[in-house]
Amino acid sequence: MSQVVEQEPTATDSEGYDGLRLRQVTKSFGSFHAVSSLDLDVPRGSFIALLGPSGCGKTTTLRMVAGLETPTSGSITLAGQDITYAKPYQRPVNTVFQSYALFPHLDIFENVAFGLRRRKRKDVDTAVREMLDLVELDSQARKKPAQLSGGQQQRVALARALINKPEVLLLDEPLGALDLKLRRSMQLEIKRIQTEVGLTFVHVTHDQEEAMTMADTVAVMNAGVIEQMGAPADLYENPQSTFVANFLGQSNLIEGTIQSRAADVVTVDMHGIGVSIPTERCHADGDKGWVGIRPEKVLIGEPGEALDAPGNTIPGGVVTDVSFVGVSTQYLVRMPWGQELGVFEQNTGRRRMFATGEQVELSWRPEYAFLLDFSQDASAGAQKADAE
Amino acid sequence: MSETVRKRGSTGYFLLIPGVLWLALFFVVPLYSLVATSLFDPSGSDLNGYEMTYHWANYWDALQSYWQPLVRSLAYGALATLFCLLLGYVLAYAIAFKAGRWKNLMLVLVIAPFFTSFLVRTLSWKLLLADDGFIVNTLQFVHILGSDGRLLATPVAVIAGLTYNFLPFMVLPLYASIDKIDGRLIEASSDLYANPFVGFFKVTWPLSLPGVVSGTLLTFIPAVGDYINAQLLGSPNQRMIGSVIQSLFTDANDYPAAAALSVILMVLIVGMVLFYVRRAGTEDLL
Numbered sequence: 001m002s003q004v005v006e007q008e009p010t011a012t013d014s015e016g017y018d019g020l021r022l023r024q025v026t027k028s029f030g031s032f033h034a035v036s037s038l039d040l041d042v043p044r045g046s047f048i049a050l051l052g053p054s055g056c057g058k059t060t061t062l063r064m065v066a067g068l069e070t071p072t073s074g075s076i077t078l079a080g081q082d083i084t085y086a087k088p089y090q091r092p093v094n095t096v097f098q099s100y101a102l103f104p105h106l107d108i109f110e111n112v113a114f115g116l117r118r119r120k121r122k123d124v125d126t127a128v129r130e131m132l133d134l135v136e137l138d139s140q141a142r143k144k145p146a147q148l149s150g151g152q153q154q155r156v157a158l159a160r161a162l163i164n165k166p167e168v169l170l171l172d173e174p175l176g177a178l179d180l181k182l183r184r185s186m187q188l189e190i191k192r193i194q195t196e197v198g199l200t201f202v203h204v205t206h207d208q209e210e211a212m213t214m215a216d217t218v219a220v221m222n223a224g225v226i227e228q229m230g231a232p233a234d235l236y237e238n239p240q241s242t243f244v245a246n247f248l249g250q251s252n253l254i255e256g257t258i259q260s261r262a263a264d265v266v267t268v269d270m271h272g273i274g275v276s277i278p279t280e281r282c283h284a285d286g287d288k289g290w291v292g293i294r295p296e297k298v299l300i301g302e303p304g305e306a307l308d309a310p311g312n313t314i315p316g317g318v319v320t321d322v323s324f325v326g327v328s329t330q331y332l333v334r335m336p337w338g339q340e341l342g343v344f345e346q347n348t349g350r351r352r353m354f355a356t357g358e359q360v361e362l363s364w365r366p367e368y369a370f371l372l373d374f375s376q377d378a379s380a381g382a383q384k385a386d387a388e
Numbered sequence: 389m390s391e392t393v394r395k396r397g398s399t400g401y402f403l404l405i406p407g408v409l410w411l412a413l414f415f416v417v418p419l420y421s422l423v424a425t426s427l428f429d430p431s432g433s434d435l436n437g438y439e440m441t442y443h444w445a446n447y448w449d450a451l452q453s454y455w456q457p458l459v460r461s462l463a464y465g466a467l468a469t470l471f472c473l474l475l476g477y478v479l480a481y482a483i484a485f486k487a488g489r490w491k492n493l494m495l496v497l498v499i500a501p502f503f504t505s506f507l508v509r510t511l512s513w514k515l516l517l518a519d520d521g522f523i524v525n526t527l528q529f530v531h532i533l534g535s536d537g538r539l540l541a542t543p544v545a546v547i548a549g550l551t552y553n554f555l556p557f558m559v560l561p562l563y564a565s566i567d568k569i570d571g572r573l574i575e576a577s578s579d580l581y582a583n584p585f586v587g588f589f590k591v592t593w594p595l596s597l598p599g600v601v602s603g604t605l606l607t608f609i610p611a612v613g614d615y616i617n618a619q620l621l622g623s624p625n626q627r628m629i630g631s632v633i634q635s636l637f638t639d640a641n642d643y644p645a646a647a648a649l650s651v652i653l654m655v656l657i658v659g660m661v662l663f664y665v666r667r668a669g670t671e672d673l674l
Contacts, residue, residue: 101570104573105591105594105595118580
């Protein structure tokens with residue numbers, strides 16, 4: 001637990017490390033690199049989510065940890081043991097499969113008991129009863145999987161893996177097949193169980209909300225590499241690439257020219273308007289960059305209206321679209337340089353709504369903005385609604 | 389509302405008529421005629437006609453005279469079914485899981501023998517197993533067979549012929565059943581500490597049981613009643629019950645005995661099948 005995920009992993013031997021460690025792991029299918037030189041440290045007892053769009057290599061990574069795929073190169077160690085080439089049935093890792101993969105010919109009890117029986121454990125009965133109790137399915141023990149609802153099957157799959165007390169529990173999009181409401185309650189349920197049993201969980205998902213709700217560390221993957229890794233709030237508030245900025249929530253990315261770099265603040269010229277960004281939120285080399293700001297951090301006001309945002313005020317906006325969604329109002333504002341920026345204003349009831357065509361002024365606090373490298377694609381990771 | 393319900397109800401019955409007529413004509417009537425024939429007085433002949441005397445002793449006489457070919461048929465049928473299962477399972481498993489894009493071609497190859505007549509294929513086995521044929525010579529060379537040993541006219545030839553002829557009937561249902569097994573279940577078993585061997589017996593095998601049951605039935609039932617293989621590849625010592633019935637009927641013109649034997653065979657097979665299906669726990673197949 002003393003290891004901190006963000007620490008730069010040491011490339012030397014993994015012997016003293018008691019968690020899961022991937023070093024330079026690459027998996028190629030023909031000329032396609034599903035995973036490229038991946039380094040990942042998962043401390044014992046932590047809950048980490050691999051988040052990314054489909055085809056980003058997250059499931060392949062998970063399958064390599066489970067032993068269902070063999071890495072093309074690199075090594076995987078678990079509690080100091082090299083398990084890179086160990087057979088799946090020889091490693092202390094269990095998986096909750098995306099489709100649950102419950103054995104249809106066995107009842108719930110025998111499904112859950114499967115792993116214990118294979119390892120000739122004693123007291124299978126007590127252990128299974130306890131586990132079914134934990135997932136609140138003790139009354140369903142003698143039913144077949146097909147007789148249960150999706151949510152119940154999901155809990156059986158979880159119980160079947162958890163009962164083996166694996167060093168690492170892998171969850172492969174375990175909630176994908178459930179409806180939204182059930183998914184939310186299962187997210188909390190899994191989180192509760194993880195805290196209760198204290199095992200290491202590695203969760204694969206393309207749902208950013210799910211990743212942020214459940215995991216204490218999120219690794220955002222794209223095209224076979226980890227783009228950024230950290231606590232959900234850190235990733236969200238201070239993304240280091242356009243992909244993370246767009247994939248995790250939404251971002252306004254505005255082209256800017258870097259004017260000066262001081263020890264604590266970087267000033268950027270954004271289409272003639274000077275804005276400042278704290279240096280630790282600056283992830284751009286060169287003299288240009290993308291100024292990033294989350295829509296909910298942008299304040300909208302009438303021209304000249306003094307709002308709580310010292311420093312960065314951008315005048316000359318025109319409201320082009322208004323959508324009222326209850327908790328907030330979402331505006332699209334066309335800026336003088338032609339770009340449309342998104343603004344979310346919370347429905348506190350204290351401010352009036354603006355109408356389409358109104359002249360407005362946008363502003364934000366400098367500490368909320370971030371600066372990303374200009375060589376990156378400003379639309380990377382966006383339109384994730386299609387991937388759903 | 390009630391009008392439409394009634395209409396739909398009667399349409400169903402009308403649709404049943406062709407099938408029911410077909411079964412009545414070609415199943416119920418012949419079955420009745422068979423059972424009736426088996427109770428005729430054996431002193432009659434097809435020239436002078438038979439008399440219905442409820443001669444139950446026909447059954448006893450038939451059993452006493454022909455219990456050997458009857459038992460032999462059941463044994464040969466069971467052995468051929470077993471060999472079909474062993475060969476067929478491996479083949480069906482390979483087609484379902486390993487064949488990839490060759491799957492359809494391999495399935496066509498399994499069915500391909502049906503394009504040639506059953507009789508011709510069995511006759512070609514006669515050539516294959518001939519006394520100075522390649523197979524016999526090779527087996528003699530490696531001393532599995534003695535220098536005057538032969539394959540034709542032995543139980544080996546008959547069982548081999550049966551196995552060959554009925555293999556597709558085993559492979560197809562097995563394939564249908566194995567192909568349906570979700571590969572992720574096998575991954576899950578391996579994730580849950582089952583090595584490939586244990587995984588096979590705990591997951592793949594039980595999930596393929598419907599195919600095993602229908603495959604063994606489709607093989608065993610016709611194999612027991614078959615007489616072509618025994619006649620072409622065997623000697624009188626390998627005579628199966630099918631040939632006995634056939635010769636009683638066509639050569640000896642002893643219709644009551646032939647009918648009695650047929651009924652005995654049928655009852656035995658139905659009884660064994662029911663017992664087997666109960667034991668396999670797959671009643672819902674029937």
